[in-house]
Amino acid sequence: MTTITEDKAAPGQLALIQALVNTQYGQSRRTHTELTSPEQMRVWLVAHNLLPDGIPVTEGDFRRFLQVREALRALLHANNDGEVSLTQIEVLNNLASNAPLTVHFQLDGRPALEPDIADIDGVIARLLGIVFTSMIDGSWDRLKVCRNERCQKAFYDTSKNRSGAWCSMTGCGSRSKANAYRQRHNEQNAQ
Numbered sequence: 431m432t433t434i435t436e437d438k439a440a441p442g443q444l445a446l447i448q449a450l451v452n453t454q455y456g457q458s459r460r461t462h463t464e465l466t467s468p469e470q471m472r473v474w475l476v477a478h479n480l481l482p483d484g485i486p487v488t489e490g491d492f493r494r495f496l497q498v499r500e501a502l503r504a505l506l507h508a509n510n511d512g513e514v515s516l517t518q519i520e521v522l523n524n525l526a527s528n529a530p531l532t533v534h535f536q537l538d539g540r541p542a543l544e545p546d547i548a549d550i551d552g553v554i555a556r557l558l559g560i561v562f563t564s565m566i567d568g569s570w571d572r573l574k575v576c577r578n579e580r581c582q583k584a585f586y587d588t589s590k591n592r593s594g595a596w597c598s599m600t601g602c603g604s605r606s607k608a609n610a611y612r613q614r615h616n617e618q619n620a621q
């Protein structure tokens with residue numbers, strides 16, 4: 431039995447991962463796309479306090495950043511009964527090897543993972559650090575990609591038993607229910 435949760439933001443810094451994945455979702459005419467050029471990506475990074483203003487973003491940076499986004503989307507699929515894509519794991523490991531993190535103790539004595547490199551690889555390092563930390567604190571498991579293949583929007587599953595499968599009840603959830611009903615109905619008629 432799967433339940434449906436409404437669009438909720440992930441807690442803390444995990445919201446940044448959700449925002450990144452949701453710079454694109456949906457297919458064909460319904461597609462939502464925010465990052466279609468290096469300049470748009472630069473503006474997005476500045477707006478999310480990930481990059482100081484005035485630092486140029488190259489085509490190569492742009493390509494790597496979209497690779498990170500889609501590899502993270504693939505990981506989030508696995509949180510919604512999907513399988514981990516080995517190809518995407520390899521992509522993540524390649525990107526991570528150029529994006530080193532160091533343990534940095536904060537003023538309150540608690541450690542945090544921080545990028546040990548500047549520019550876009552530093553941004554990638556910061557994002558992967560957030561993923562790592564959220565996997566340890568358990569919040570990661572609740573960040574999922576909508577089970578509707580034509581949607582794939584990232585949502586935070588706030589249901590008690592972590593059974594949320596769709597990004598919204600009014601959208602993908604109700605469509606999925608309608609499809610299931612139609613299928614049952616057709617099967618009954620065929621008997």
Ligand SMILES: [Zn+2]
Nearest residue numbers: 576581597602
């Ligand atoms: Zn959806």
